[in-house]
Amino acid sequence: MSTGNNGPEDTGKAPRASGAPSPFTEEEIAAVTGPGDEDELEDSEVATIEADEVPDLQSSFEKLAQKSRNLSPERIRTVLESVLFVADKPLDLHQLYEATGIDREKIQEALNQISGIHRDGISGVVLYEVAGGWQFRTDPHSAEYVRRYLRVKPQRLTRAAVETLAIIAYRQPATRPEIEDIRGVDCGAVIKALLDRKLIKILGKKEEVGRPMLYGTTREFLEFFALKDLSALPTLREFHELTQEHQEIVEKERPAAPSASGTVEALADPEFQKRMDKSVAASEAALEELEEAMSAADKTQKATASILNPTPPPSEGEPGSAPGARADEVEGGGNGG
The missing domain is CATH 1.10.10.10 (Winged helix-like DNA-binding domain superfamily/Winged helix DNA-binding domain)
Structure with a gap:
């Protein structure tokens, strides 16, 4: 109950620092804490938290390596998966050896197994060999969902x-x-x-x-x-092959366009060259026969023309005439004289 001036009641309890009444009286507080002495507080030792001793890294690594020798292949694989999962950078064989103490050959075997288990299209987390080390990365097929969750834009280059x-x-x-x-x-x-x-x-x-x-x-x-x-x-050669591959894909997508696949398959056939040689030889023989036939026909035509249209003999006694000379030539020769 408050007094007329709204002050606290005189209950004999020690007031709080904030001005509110304390739930304990001064006698109750003194009974618990004792009389107290400032000299006593000065002489008391300061409480300290003892830190663990710095471990001997060499000896601890030897113990870890000794323990790792008895690990099964399945356990080695799980250990490496844990280490790679928490690493923020690709880790090479030496770094994995320093972290686990497992033999490098066993590490390599386990990494090959892990890469077979965690691969594209099979696992949501894929093990990549990147920058000379190994690193867990999200499956590329899930990139859209991961970016949406992280609310980040894909990194692009101009x-x-x-x-x-x-x-x-x-x-x-x-x-x-x-x-x-x-x-x-x-x-x-x-x-x-x-x-x-x-x-x-x-x-x-x-x-x-x-x-x-x-x-x-x-x-x-x-x-x-x-x-x-x-x-x-x-390589640059692979670039050219990739370009040709893309061209073939475009040709397949356009049915109206002629395809060169048949020609390529024919050229790849080992019997194709033999067939081509035979065909060329046959063509050359036929051409020779044709030329001989044309030559024979020309001779026959000339013989027939000489029989049907014989050349008339020259008149006897005409000046300037010569055997086999034409009349117009004789006439022209006479006028020119």
């Missing part, structure tokens, strides 16, 4: 960036003048953008006039395109 990056990847180390000479346009802004995205890096300077910067691809480039190393890049 045509200029792809062209510049391709030139650097295939010709590295490459300089900016070399790149611009191939593309025919200024590439300063594109190169800066690729440097910012860490897809390329500066390897040094070329020993020539002006000492231009040398550019090459990075580990992030391999991770971005899911490449094991630079040898995984397609």
Whole structure:
């Protein structure tokens, strides 16, 4: 109950710091805490939490390696799956060995098994060999759903960036003048953008006039395109074969267009050349027979013409005449005299 001036009742209880009445009296508090002494508090030791001793990494790794020797192949596979799952970067054999103590040969065997289990179209998490290491990645067929959940946009490169990056990847180390000479346009802004995205890096300077910067691809480039190393890049021959393949697909999609598949199959037949040789020989023999027949026909025609239209003999006694000469020639010769 409050007094007339709305102050607290005099209950003998110690007031709270906030001004509200305390539920305990001063006597109750003193009975629990004791009289207390400031010197006593100063002399008391400060409570400390003892930290664990720093473990000996060498000895702990030896123990781990000893334990790992007794693991079954199935257990080795599960251990590697756990380590790869928490890794934020591709891990190579040495890093996996340092993390698990498992023999490298057993690690490689387990990775081959894991890659067979976690592969495209079979598992939602796929094991890729990327940038010289191994990494779990989401299945490409599920990319649309994963992006929607993460609410991120797919990373895309402009045509200029792809062209510049391709030139650097295939010709590295490459300089900016070399790149611009191939593309025919200024590439300063594109190169800066690729440097910012860490897809390329500066390897040094070329020993020539002006000492231009040398550019090459990075580990992030391999991770971005899911490449094991630079040898995984397609060759120029593969580019041409890919182009031909695309042309064949286009031809198949257009029924009205003539197809060259029959010609290709015929050329691939080992008996085709023999048949062609026989055909050519037969054609040449027929041509010779035709020429002989035409020659014989020409001779027959001339003989027939000489019989049907004999040449009249010249008149005797005419001046300037000669055996076999035509009358007009004799006449012309006389007038000319």
